[in-house]
Structure formats: C-alpha cells, structure tokens
Amino acid sequence: MKRLILATLLGSTFIVSDLWASTAFISNEKDNTVSVLDLDQMKVTRTFKVGKRPRGIILSKDNKRLYICTSNDDTVEIYDSAQETKIGELPSGADPEQFALHPDDRKLYIANEDDALTTVVDVQTSQVLAQIDVGVEPEGMAVSHNGKIAITTSETTNMVHWIDTQNHELFDNTLVDQRPRYAVFEQDDSLLWVSSEIGGTVSVIDVKDRQIVKKINFAIKGIHKDRVQPVGMRLSHDGKYAYIALGPANHVAVVNRKTYEVEKYILVGRRVWHLEFSPDEKLLLTTNGVSGDVTLIDTQNLKAVKSIKVGRYPWGIAVKP
C-alpha cells in the first residue's frame, strides 16, 4: 500500500510538479542554436540562435548570465538568461570548447583546443588575465569549490594539468588514460574525477598528492568495451553517486562513491555526452548527440523517464532554477 502511494505520488509529480519549475538550456552543436527546455512541462518551449558551433554552456553564479563557447566563432557569447538575448562577448582564444567559472564569479577558465592553451578571462572587464601553456587539445575544465585550483585535461597529451589560481601557473601534471575529456571535483575538494574517453576508464585522483587512487572500469552486457567511452560526469550532493555518461555505449553509469562499484547502467539516447542535474537533483539530464535528444533520468529510481527531441548534436546543458 505504502509503495502504491509512493508510486502515485511520483507519477503525479512528473505531471504537475512545481518543484521542477526550472529551465534547461541545451547547446546544439550542429544547429548553432540553444534549445530552452521547460523542466516543469518537460518540453522544449523555445529555441534561440547563437554563434557557430556552440558547445560548453554554463550560468553565472546568480544565474542571470548564460555563457556559451561558440567554438567556430572563437568567442564566448554572453546571454541574458531571462530575455535570451545576447548581451556581450568575451575574448576566449581560438576554438573554445569547455570552460569553468571560478567561485568568485569573475574568472572564467577556457580550454583552447587548437592552441594547447588555457585562457583566463575576467568576465566583468573582458580582460584576458592569463594564457597558460597546457598539453595538446585541452578539453576538460574544472575549478575547485574553494577556488584554489583550476584543472585542464588535455586529450592528446593525456594529462590532467593542475593550475594554481593565484599565480596561474602549472604546479603538477597527472598522466591518465587515453583522451581525458572531463574533470569534476568532489564537494569537499578532496578528490578529482577524470573521465578518459578512449581509455574507457574514470580515474579518481587524490587532490593532495595528485596520485590516482582508483581507476573505474565499465562493462555493459552486449556492448563491446571499446564502445564504452566515458565523457560527462556529475556527482550528487548527498555524496552517494557519480553519474558518468558513456558516449556511444548509450548508457549512463551510476557509480557508488563509497565502494567505486558501478551499481547500474541506465539506457539513454545515442552517444550520450554531458550531464546536468535539476536544481533539486531529482532529475538528471543527458545530451544525446546522435539521436538529437535529451533524456531525463529520475535519480530516485535510477530510471530514464523521458527523452525529448532538441536540435542537432546537443552538446552541453545548463540548468537555471
């Protein structure tokens, strides 16, 4: 009986939840647009045009500004997230792909994939504060929650580069498996998670000594291990799970953060790329590049709830409460 009520409750929340009255912005790499997904209605309400080849997409800390890496225009575009109109551009260096915003809401760390550089821009003054030499094809970017460390992963060099945000110098490099794509810090900044797309692994690195403490492998029945290619990741605030998008394996892995065991593989759309939570973390959104849709995962039941068509090659997601 209790279960039945719970099920009913859950079912109804999908239809009329005001808990999820939030908006997801999805960058469509091959359409040069951003889809606006209303998480309350679970549908795309609008689509607006942006610069060429939009990939990385994030919000300012107050959620008022939306930053988009428009890779083929060599800029970061700034949009008013309420009006969905362009309000400015930032110098980004060539071919910006991923970026991360410092907790100070000013310093933006941008990976310049073609130039083996990480560019640091002050979003208020549009000044380039520094350009840091990193490995070939910098891709993944992250800033620690305490703001002390910035991370760049380089895909061809296969390293995690550790940047001191005080002087903008590299203070260490960690070699990881082939094609590191994405990096994310644990909430307490003790560990860094890094996904290696071609290596097919996720390395968990101790921030203190920059040594790998755990390497996570994946195995999905019926899917060749070469097709398991970890990319985007999200760590839940409750410390329980890491969610890892597995690219052409079309699944999201759910990893227990105590045991580092994979507890579940959730089938989503084709070539799953990046992930983002709804503000209450009850939903996890995935961009599926090849099938051109976004899958919503219910994080309580660890089940895919719905897939919603967006533009061509959806790449990144930013969610505004």
Added chain:
Amino acid sequence: MRFLLCLIAVLGLTFPTAAKQVETISIVFVSQKVEHPPVLSNLIEPPDDLGVQGALLALQDNNTTGRFLKQKFTLDTITLAEDANVQQTIDQLVTKGHNLFVLDLPSVSLQTILKQTKHQNVLFFNSRAPDNALRQQACDIRLLHTIPSRAMLTDALAQYLVKKRWKDWFLIQGPHNVDQKFATSLKASARKYGAKIVAEKIWNGGRDAYRSAQAEIPLLTQGEDYDILMVADELGDFGEYMIYRTFDPRPVAGTQGLFPTAWYWTQEQWGALQLQNRFKKQTKRPMTARDYAAWAAVRTIGEAATRTNSKNFDTLNRFVRSQQFELAGFKGRKLSYRPWNGQLRQPVALSAAHSLVTQAPIEGFLHRYSELDTLGFDQPESKCKEFIK
C-alpha cells in the same frame, strides 16, 4: 647517513622531474620520390609533402607533451631520389646511432632495406606501403605498419557492401602492378565475406578515358548482371570516369567512388576535426592517409616515451609491442599493434569524394577478441613466422 639517504629518496619521489635532465629522443623520417606513369585524369596535382607533414605535426604533439616530462623529440627528414641507394642511407644513419625510423617508402625500397639491413636494434615504421606480403610472408620483426594493408582496406569495403547486400561485383582492373594487387585483395575479401565477382575486365590503358569515356564505358559494362562496379585503379587513371557512365545505373566502389582509406578529410567524429584543423593550419591542405600513418608512427614513439618515462630504445620498443600500449587516433577506438604481424589495428573509413559513408569494422561483423581484427590478416591466417619466434 641513513637519514640522509631517506631524505634523498623522499625528495626524489616528490620531485621526479626536478632533478631530471632533458632527454632527447631522435626519430628519422625517410621518404622517397617516385615518378608515376602519367594518368589521364590529371585534374588533381598530388602534394609533394605527403607523409612528412603528418610526422611534423606529431612531432609538435610529442614535444608539447614532452615539456611536462622533460622529454624532447627531434625529427630528421630525408627525401631520397628514385634511384638513390636507400640501403646505404639507412646504414649510415644506424652507424650514427639512430634506431627509430619512419619509412615513407615504396614497397620495393622497403623490402630492400629489410633484406639487407643486418642491424637488429632498430624499429622501422612502414607509413606508406600497403602490400599484403609485408604483413604475411615478407614480414619482419623490426617492422611495424601504421598504414593499413590492402587486405584491411578491401575487407572494410567488403563488410559494408555485404551488409548492404550488394554482393555481385563487376571488377574492372587497371594495367599496373598495384592495380593487380588491389584486385587480388578485393577477390580475397569477397571470398572472406561472401561476395561474388560476377564479371571481370581489364582497362588496358590504351583508351583515353577523358575523351572517350562516354562511348567506351557503357560498352565495357554492358550485358552483365551485377550490383556494383568495383574499380582497381590505385594511380587514379580511369576510376573516376566510371562513375555515372555505366550502361546500367550502378554505383562505383573500390579505389574510386566509395573508397576505403585510413584517413580522409571527411572524417570529423571522435575529435578528428581537431586533428584535421591542426593539420590544415600547418600545411594549408587536407590530411591524407599517408600523413596520418606518419603521424601515428611518430605519436606511437611519443606515447611510449610518455608512458614509460624513458628514452631507452629497448624500453620503448618493448612497450610499443606490449598489451599496455594504446594510442588515441581520432577514430573512436584505441589503436594498438597486432602481435602476430606488427600491423596497427585501426578502423577504416569508407568515404565518397565529399562525404563519409561509414567506418569499418561494420556493426555485426563479430570477433572473439577485437572487432578491429576482422579487418586484414587475423592471427589464425597469419603467415608471418618472424613474430611468433
């Protein structure tokens, strides 16, 4: 005293690169110009820096990575004339202390070197010659191949055509030795994957395709019942002119039309676009299979040096051939060398002139260990004895 030793050990561990001198790893790139017979369709002039540009790009990649590990890579590039004594050149280089070679050489020169070079502590990368024999009977333990064999190329094409159920092939073969090799490889792939050569003709080269294609090709292709016209024309003499001129409406594949290749500018997935862009920025031209193979060879050495943190020849040579070795090559799969014949396992692109059609191995062609080994010579059919020793 013991305390002092501990201290040194700790320091050594904490700052492994601080005390290390910069290590230099030198690679030699040897190329040879070959004069081809004149072709009729001379619209596209082949660049004269094929191969070497791929090696130079990889050198940059290696050095960017090397900075973090105090490793420096150098590349000496040598271009030989067609009548040059390749053997003498290699001997001189080995005597000078070189042992890592990327060989952008035609098959004949490559075989001369393998036969005459007595030096054992050398590692050769074949980045140009697709000859099947070099992977089979004529294989050599010192030689690894970054360019796919013809067998890999024709297997890739066969997989796709069989999957499409275009199984009846009409084969037209050019007059050159390489055309015959491609045709032979196509026939083997047809047998392997269940396609059939239903008709076979030779393009004797006497005709001027450019002027008379409209009249000649319908006649040549009339009266046969087939699914697809397969051309074996490696030099690009007549293949392009078959397209749209067959008697019956039939697609064209092989060396032209839908063609298999290690690399072509239409590849953009799996980060390939980044490599294409970096290459174009450097050379102002698209990257070809020969460039890619040279790139993969120099990157192989770089990857081995990074992972082993060593410049020692034996260490590098052993690592490249080990199961630990993997190379990210912008093809969506990790690349590694087959332990039975030294061939780099890699997906093969099937492309048309302006669009990528698909990438082999094609889904559904299964393999016990790696689907990549459905392309080319697999372990059970290997005739390469040198590697088993």
